[in-house]
Structures are given as C-alpha cells and as structure tokens.
Amino acid sequence: MIKLIALDLDNTLLNSQKQISPANERELRRLHEAGMKVVLCTGRPINAIWNYIEQLGLTEPEDATITFNGGLVLDNTTRKVLAQRGMSKQALQPLYQFAKEQGVPLDVLDFDRVYPVNDLGSSIYRDKLNGKIDFEPRSFVDLPEQEYAKGILANTSAELDQLQRALPDSVKQQYHIVRSQPEILEFLPPKVDKAVGLADLLHHFGWDFSNLMAFGDAENDAGMLEKAAVGVAMGNASPEIKQIANYITTTNDADGVAVFLSQYFPKE
Incomplete structure (x- = not known):
C-alpha cells in the first residue's frame, strides 16, 4: 500500500x-x-x-x-x-584540486550555508539557487573542519558537459556525482x-x-x-x-x- x-x-x-x-x-x-x-x-x-x-x-x-x-x-x-550523511573537508580536496586545474569556480555546502570558494572565482550558483541560504565566501584552506553536504560546479550546460568528460577516475570514485540541472553538477558523499x-x-x-x-x-x-x-x-x-x-x-x-x-x- x-x-x-x-x-x-x-x-x-x-x-x-x-x-x-x-x-x-x-x-x-x-x-x-x-x-x-x-x-x-x-x-x-x-x-x-x-x-x-x-x-x-x-x-x-x-x-x-x-x-x-x-x-x-x-x-x-x-x-x-x-x-x-555528509563528508569531511579532506574528502572535498580532490574536487577542489580538479576545479583548480580546470580553472572553474567551486561552491561547497554544509547543512546551513554555501561557501563560494573565492580563490577559484565566483560561480552562477547563487543566481541558480535563488533561495534563502547564507553565502560566506572563503578560500578552500580557510573552510572550517566540519561535515559538508556536497560540492557544486555551476556553469553553462556546455561547460559542464566538457567538465564531466574531463573528470578523472580519482575524482569519480570519491563521490556520487549527479547532474541535478543542466547548469549544476553535484558531488555528494558516496552512495x-x-x-x-x-x-x-x-x-x-x-x-x-x-x-x-x-x-x-x-x-x-x-x-x-x-x-x-x-x-x-x-x-x-x-x-x-x-x-x-x-x-x-x-x-x-x-x-x-x-x-x-x-x-x-x-x-x-
């Protein structure tokens, strides 16, 4: 039933x-x-x-x-x-390294707020989310040692297509990766x-x-x-x-x- x-x-x-x-x-x-x-x-x-x-x-x-x-x-x-169910700051390191190598912005979320990683520039995520949540820009090194919900790559659909193709196995194996919208690629804890x-x-x-x-x-x-x-x-x-x-x-x-x-x- x-x-x-x-x-x-x-x-x-x-x-x-x-x-x-x-x-x-x-x-x-x-x-x-x-x-x-x-x-x-x-x-x-x-x-x-x-x-x-x-x-x-x-x-x-x-x-x-x-x-x-x-x-x-x-x-x-x-x-x-x-x-x-979350993941540590250390678990986000491979994603940060990939974003840095690709020269693209990264947003990291805990269960209360969004941290735009400002040493990688700003993304379109805030405009796409359009919701009531605090944004606190931080460099990756300054992110608190705590539990995080997910990492986000927000970009044009065409750019995300390219980024998905470029993802190395070392990144794919670390996360459950989903395309929640054409312009949003999410990196969740495994499973x-x-x-x-x-x-x-x-x-x-x-x-x-x-x-x-x-x-x-x-x-x-x-x-x-x-x-x-x-x-x-x-x-x-x-x-x-x-x-x-x-x-x-x-x-x-x-x-x-x-x-x-x-x-x-x-x-x-």
Whole structure:
C-alpha cells in the first residue's frame, strides 16, 4: 500500500515558472489531508523551499522533507534532524584540486550555508539557487573542519558537459556525482542520493519502499524512481529516467503530478 509520495521539485512538481500549479496543490492537499505523507525531495536546503512546504500545508506533526539530495532528512515543524550523511573537508580536496586545474569556480555546502570558494572565482550558483541560504565566501584552506553536504560546479550546460568528460577516475570514485540541472553538477558523499534519504525516512515511520510512490524527471531522481513501488517519470523527463520508471505521466507544465494522482487515487 502506498503511504508516502515523494516529489522532486524542478521540472517535476514545479512548472516552468517555478510554481506549484493549482491542480497539483489541490491533489496533494487532498491526499495529505486523507493521511498520506507528502515529501518534497530536493538538493536545496529547507529554507529555500519553505514557501512550497507552506503552500501544500506540509506543516503537520511528523511532516518531513528530504534535502541536499538525500543527505539531510528534517522534520518540517521542529527542524529535528531525522538523518544526516555528509563528508569531511579532506574528502572535498580532490574536487577542489580538479576545479583548480580546470580553472572553474567551486561552491561547497554544509547543512546551513554555501561557501563560494573565492580563490577559484565566483560561480552562477547563487543566481541558480535563488533561495534563502547564507553565502560566506572563503578560500578552500580557510573552510572550517566540519561535515559538508556536497560540492557544486555551476556553469553553462556546455561547460559542464566538457567538465564531466574531463573528470578523472580519482575524482569519480570519491563521490556520487549527479547532474541535478543542466547548469549544476553535484558531488555528494558516496552512495548518498534521494533513495538513501527516503530509506531513512521510511524506516523512521516503520515502512519500506513498498509503501513509496516517487515522481521525478532527472538523473538525481533515478535512485528513488528505481526503488519505489510506484516510480513515475514526467513527460518531460530524460529518456533514461523514463526507462527506469513504472509509469510516465504528462509534463510538469501540464499538471503531470495531479493527472497521475487523480487517476491512481480517484475520489470516492
């Protein structure tokens, strides 16, 4: 039985205007009010998506969110950490060295803020993120010795294509690397993805992947679509993601989430 609906944001739940459509809001509120868990799964911090959480009414006891692409699971109302998976500053050294050799900017995130690595120049990440999170430029050597969520290479799509091709095995083996958007390449701790965060959350509720429905469109959604009992690819998803999914719905600009939910969970 499906008890939890997990939703990617960009190009899945959100339309091209970065909005949750009235139809999507209506269906998700209907199911949430009926007792279904509705969980947003994103690479962003929770503050950057709080407006969406409030719009959907996901502020009841035990409502939760998967952030940092599975690295952090939070209770929405108490902000209690339900699960956290990060990496050390030392683990980021190979990525920093690669960015330095390639002459490209690097942003490093802990679970509270972004550190633009200013000895490598500035990136487009702040504009792409467009969210409520502090940016504190630091040189790499001055980064605190603490746990980090991920590293980010943010650049034009064409530039990131070239950088991905140039990645040496010594870097590839250190991280779980995902292209969350055409202009954003993320370097996560090994084996961390949205499926890992969802496994933690499902375990918290005493459930498993047989209770999960997931919606996504991109590479960083592959794990959760593969594991979910019901994996739904958007009509605008990449061909690879459509192959993984059990179902394909309409596009994010055609209320794809609502269309599928209204058919799968018809009103009585």
